[in-house]
Amino acid sequence: MISGGGTGGHIYPAIAIANAWMEKHPDTEILFVGAEGKMEMQKVPEAGYKIEGLKVAGLQRSLSLANVSFPFKLASSLRKSRQLLADFKPNAVVGVGGYASGPLLFVAQNKGIPTLIQEQNSYAGLTNKLLSKRARRICVAYPGMEEFFPKDRIQVTGNPVRKDILDLKGKSEMAKFHFGLQPDKKVLLILGGSLGARTINQAVLADMVGFEESGYQLLWQCGKYYFQEMSQKVMGSGLKHVYLMEFIREMDLAYAAADVVVSRAGALSVSELSIVGKPVIFIPSPNVAEDHQTKNAMAYVKEIAAVLLKDNHAVGQLKKEVDQLMADESKMDLLSENIKKLARPDAANRIVSALEEIIA
Numbered sequence: 001m002i003s004g005g006g007t008g009g010h011i012y013p014a015i016a017i018a019n020a021w022m023e024k025h026p027d028t029e030i031l032f033v034g035a036e037g038k039m040e041m042q043k044v045p046e047a048g049y050k051i052e053g054l055k056v057a058g059l060q061r062s063l064s065l066a067n068v069s070f071p072f073k074l075a076s077s078l079r080k081s082r083q084l085l086a087d088f089k090p091n092a093v094v095g096v097g098g099y100a101s102g103p104l105l106f107v108a109q110n111k112g113i114p115t116l117i118q119e120q121n122s123y124a125g126l127t128n129k130l131l132s133k134r135a136r137r138i139c140v141a142y143p144g145m146e147e148f149f150p151k152d153r154i155q156v157t158g159n160p161v162r163k164d165i166l167d168l169k170g171k172s173e174m175a176k177f178h179f180g181l182q183p184d185k186k187v188l189l190i191l192g193g194s195l196g197a198r199t200i201n202q203a204v205l206a207d208m209v210g211f212e213e214s215g216y217q218l219l220w221q222c223g224k225y226y227f228q229e230m231s232q233k234v235m236g237s238g239l240k241h242v243y244l245m246e247f248i249r250e251m252d253l254a255y256a257a258a259d260v261v262v263s264r265a266g267a268l269s270v271s272e273l274s275i276v277g278k279p280v281i282f283i284p285s286p287n288v289a290e291d292h293q294t295k296n297a298m299a300y301v302k303e304i305a306a307v308l309l310k311d312n313h314a315v316g317q318l319k320k321e322v323d324q325l326m327a328d329e330s331k332m333d334l335l336s337e338n339i340k341k342l343a344r345p346d347a348a349n350r351i352v353s354a355l356e357e358i359i360a
């Protein structure tokens, strides 16, 4: 069983683990457990796996009416977790973080079923910290995680990335065709994380005329919540080389088409960008726990493997940063070379081996 979700940063590593496991053990039955109404309930079946949903809710840190229903939802999700575990009888349960992994792994651990946690970030949330006490293995992507987890069970594997992203060779031309891009214009890929990013969208809006004047075409993922508003602005602008999407399914092709990438610094985006080795300008979200996206990005900036643009400077300064990078091929090459050095393309297989060990 694999549990967790809420955003792409939890869902896609889960799918990458499932795919790597099935490649080695094709006769296995895998069941995902997610949270009702969240993104995983759509993305997991699209990837070809079954999923059950728990009625779960996060506890708001501030006093909020939403907290009134929290105990009832928690009780319901614990009950359903018990029932799912009894029916499915898994050999192991993997938790990737996000709402559903808490109750499911808690009940699995009570029943003595081996559990493995995959933590994507350099900072661990409360749920994973609590679950780690009884987990058999904690697979992490960053060093120094002893601060949060029992040292003897930590394994640094890197974040598991979908297989089609691992090798982009020969895909660039087809990728441009796929998105309807011009074959001969430079491509600026804009990524706001799985849900889209308001500030990045505003920064692009402010500079999109300038980008077109500089001769770039934009492949711009703006997020579901912002799509309608951004579409109207793009249509109203009369620009010809802005290709707006709410969500990109074929991320391998998006990466393959790009000359330069502007991205939030969610853990999986960072891991994928190191594998594809593109020059990137990170604009970390300031709205995440312990400012972990800035830490994710800084680990790369320190190695001269990426450029950092602060969220509060993005509107107004994005074009200057992009122009500087696009004009400096040797810097683009250096960033590409350095970011590739930080890649961990074998993460999914290493997690599969860890799972085999805990099951044995």
Ligand SMILES: CC(=O)N[C@H]1[C@@H](OP(=O)(O)OP(=O)(O)OC[C@H]2O[C@@H](n3ccc(=O)[nH]c3=O)[C@H](O)[C@@H]2O)O[C@H](CO)[C@@H](O)[C@@H]1O
Pocket (backbone or CB within 6 Å): 007, 008, 009, 010, 012, 013, 097, 120, 121, 191, 192, 193, 194, 195, 221, 246, 247, 248, 249, 251, 264, 265, 266, 267, 268, 269, 270, 272, 285, 288, 292, 293
């Ligand atoms: C606002 C927020 O809470 N962000 C967190 C969330 O980010 P978020 O869900 O944005 O996750 P990441 O940046 O880590 O990963 C995004 C994933 O979605 C995929 N993708 C994205 C856009 C798209 O159009 N198509 C697509 O397939 C990417 O290829 C990647 O696999 O989880 C991450 C991992 O725990 C954290 O580091 C982030 O801080």
